[in-house]
Amino acid sequence: MLEMITGGVLASAAGLNAYIPLLGVGLLSRYTELVHLPSGWAWLENGWVLGILGVLLLVEIVVDKFPVLDTVNDVLQTVVRPASGGLVFSAGSSSETVAVTDPAAFVASEQVWPFLAGIAIALVPHLLKALARPFLNLLTAGAGAAVMSFFEDVGAAALTLLAVLAPILALVLMVVIVVLLARRLRRALAARREARRQPVAARS
Secondary structure, three states, X not given: OHHHHHHHHHHHHHHHOOHHHHHHHHHHHHHOOOOOOOHHHHHHHOHHHHHHHHHHHHHHHHHXXXXXXXXXXXXXXXXXXXXXXXXHXXXXXXXXXXXXXXXXXXXXXXXXXXXXXXXXXXXXXXXXXXXXXXXXXHHOOOOHHHXXXXXXXXXXXXXXXXXXXXXXXXXXXXXXXXXXXXXXXXXXXXXHHHHHHHXXXXXX
């Protein structure tokens, strides 16, 4: 049960930042005794993989701090973040898998379901983030991009670490983050509607 919670929380972290949970799980598995990856996911702790993930994370952190670029990045990440969520859910929940070495066997087996579950979980925070960010940038003249991106990265890192150390606490934090993202989207949409009404009222 705790392993499933760990996998779900890692997937939600991937919805905020695709690379932090992958890199976190790989590093923890390689350098600590906190994570023991199933044999099918041992590639995550490979030095080359960790290096590539580190570079991708650096690019993501920089790009996501700038208005317009962050929106373009969110569009591109609509594929990457859910896929990352599927990977970390499968690895984090310790499901035995033939995933990467034989994709056809993976799809044909029951082991595909953890991957699909991770995709679905990661999509929720990703969509909330991607939908809210353009409105936030518009309302703050772009100033909100860097601030919100920073907190999203911190949230993803906290979820990744807590998913391993304290899964129940991580689950609570995951719910809080999703609620905050939903509220941010709702407020951004409300502010946008109000801004549209004001010019109409001024003309009348």
